[in-house]
Amino acid sequence: MLTLVDKRGNLRGIDRHRNSGPVIAGPHWEKGTVMPAPATTELPVVVIGAGPTGLAAAAHLAERGLTPLLLERGPAAADAVRQWAHVRLFSTWAELTDPAAEKLLAPTGWTAPDTGTYPTGGDWTELYLQPLADALGDAVHYGATVTGVSRIGRDRIVDADRDTQPFTVHYATADGREERVLARAVIDATGTWTLPSPAGGNGLPALGEHAAADRITYRVPDLKDPAVRARYAGRRTAVIGSGASAFTALASLADLAKAGDGAGTHAVWVLRRGMSGSTFGGGTADQLPARGALGLAAKAAVDQGHADAVTGFRTDAIERDSDNRLVMVGDDGRRLEPVDEVIVLTGLRPDLSFLSELRLGLDERLQAPVALAPLIDPNQHSCGTVYPHGHRELSHPEAGVYLVGMKSYGRAPTFLAMTGYEQVRSVAAAIADDIESADRVELTLPETGVCGGAGLFDDPAAGQADGGGCCAPAPALVQIGIGAPASTGGCC
Missing domain, CATH: 3.50.50.60 (FAD/NAD(P)-binding domain)
Incomplete structure (x- = not known):
């Protein structure tokens, strides 16, 4: 089954034997109809992982009028956080919610927790992350394990017209079906939890x-x-x-x-x-x-x-x-x-296996984006603040691909939620072509935010x-x- 997605993020299917044409997107089609590939700007932005940073990314994309499509491997939001639900965070609620997400939640009757208290992972999930996923509605798809990302019709080697082609994201559903969807950009917020x-x-x-x-x-x-x-x-x-x-x-x-x-x-x-x-x-x-x-x-x-x-x-x-x-x-x-x-x-390390057909620029030691690595490298960075960073430090030779959240830090040992929220604010602005806002990155982290690998x-x-x-x-x-x-x- 091939997967289509309309502008509202709704997935539709086409029988493979009835349509050998490309996967398409757009609000108007009929099953079995072969249509030309849409303009890249008409496609959704695929966000991989409905954890804290991925959900914030979707909120920022939606705030800018872009269409987010979240693919989450678990049966509910923040599947990784649920696995350490008993652990209390050392950040307060004030540092664990994202401004764009709060705006999205406001019409639902959501009440912000006491900003000065420290939640457990279970609290974070129950009181913020799952409600945020619910507010995003059909944009979030559970039981979707991404198995590969590439440019449509082009493997890692091919140069011709590469940057003008949409991304194709392959994933497996909870019942074992193989699906794919096209995207104008891809934000990988899968974290590092699965690879200790x-x-x-x-x-x-x-x-x-x-x-x-x-x-x-x-x-x-x-x-x-x-x-x-x-x-x-x-x-x-x-x-x-x-x-x-x-x-x-x-x-x-x-x-x-x-x-x-x-x-x-x-x-x-x-x-x-x-x-x-x-x-x-x-x-x-x-x-x-x-x-x-x-x-x-x-x-x-x-x-x-x-x-x-x-x-x-x-x-x-x-x-x-x-x-x-x-x-x-x-x-x-x-x-x-x-x-x-x-x-x-x-420590933990990033799973890069499903990104093997993309051209990533990663530091050879940390497996973090090349421009970001010197800012967080424990071999060089003593205690103190992480320098402000956004879409430019998170970019790769493959335009339109961003590793954000904990995954952006590769093997670096310390990451804060507020870092991820600022990252995706900048990335969403860049995808929306608001470069002035994307470049205006303001991030101040508490002292001893990165220290001693x-x-x-x-x-x-x-x-x-x-x-x-x-x-x-x-x-x-x-x-x-x-x-x-x-x-x-x-x-x-």
């Missing part, structure tokens, strides 16, 4: 990592779920990672250790770097207080003996001992004491002259063990 980075210190899975899959998770566990809680209570768990997710996992395990049903719970925090003033984030110096508090909670978990920190450890292998527990082996030969579970929170090596001399790292004063001495038993003793 592995435990291996070289970016590849550690030897034995797949075999130990029954004991490894790549998400922050929901310890309020009785079954999940029983999995970690009274057990020794390794937490690999150094960002906000690792902090959250460490704090949660420490809380479990203090609870009546959690006696004996202990964490081993595995860091690829050494300890520095920035290990626990910005602390009280962080302009997002809840984010700073996460680092302080992780520090407290170590200080109070609920976690041991192992530094400079890059996992090479994960083995099982005679008791069927997991033993982590470093690339320097170190072997840690056995653990029962492993939580891998080493998990995979960086430490320069022992860096940051020592002033008593610490770039983000905060050096923390108090923490308990550090390398394989020592517990009695003597890691998004928005």
Whole structure:
């Protein structure tokens, strides 16, 4: 079945055997009728992913009189956010809603949540994201997994008239049908949730990592779920990672250790770097207080003996001992004491597989747009603000394609919702040919918005002259063990 789309974003079908002509768009056709391809400007803008940034993109497109068509692989809006519904964001409601989206929601009777409070992922979905998707109506199509994007009639190699041809977006429906739709532009807001980075210190899975899959998770566990809680209570768990997710996992395990049903719970925090003033984030110096508090909670978990920190450890292998527990082996030969579970929170990476026929300009390290990468690269960017950026930094050699939201950051570790909202405001303006507005990008992020990638090596001399790292004063001495038993003793 070929898929057509009218200007209202409604999908229509044509039997393949009755029409061998191109997929078309426009409000006037009959089934079985072969019509010429429309002018590109008559086509919708396909937005891939109905998450926070994708929904905001659709709102901005609609505000400008353009036709958005959102393709969401899940059965409801914000499918990825729903999978971490138990996690509380460190941004307040004031930083989690988009102005264009609020205008779209206003006629529906939507009431904005208290701007000074911190929602969970579940709150964000229930009180804002799903209502926004509902307000967009027929523009959102669920159960649509995009499998490929290209220029109609032209693969990656062909130059001739390339920029004048519409995009063709192929996708699979929930019931297994293959469909396609034409688009004037494509905004990829699929994020990075589906591709967590592995435990291996070289970016590849550690030897034995797949075999130990029954004991490894790549998400922050929901310890309020009785079954999940029983999995970690009274057990020794390794937490690999150094960002906000690792902090959250460490704090949660420490809380479990203090609870009546959690006696004996202990964490081993595995860091690829050494300890520095920035290990626990910005602390009280962080302009997002809840984010700073996460680092302080992780520090407290170590200080109070609920976690041991192992530094400079890059996992090479994960083995099982005679008791069927997991033993982590470093690339320097170190072997840690056995653990029962492993939580891998080493970052996420973008899925670029369905964009293989497009000409993307991506940084070779971060897999972020070339012009954006220097602004967010943790190899170069210390704490502070991300420079303003919009459609120009997000553009590619393939005109009309934009990677936005978390996906635009590639493998960079820190992203804020407000960044994505400003990105799509600028991109929507550019697609509407309002270049003056598109270039007028104003974005100020809180201090410590980008800091210290998990995979960086430490320069022992860096940051020592002033008593610490770039983000905060050096923390108090923490308990550090390398394989020592517990009695003597890691998004928005």
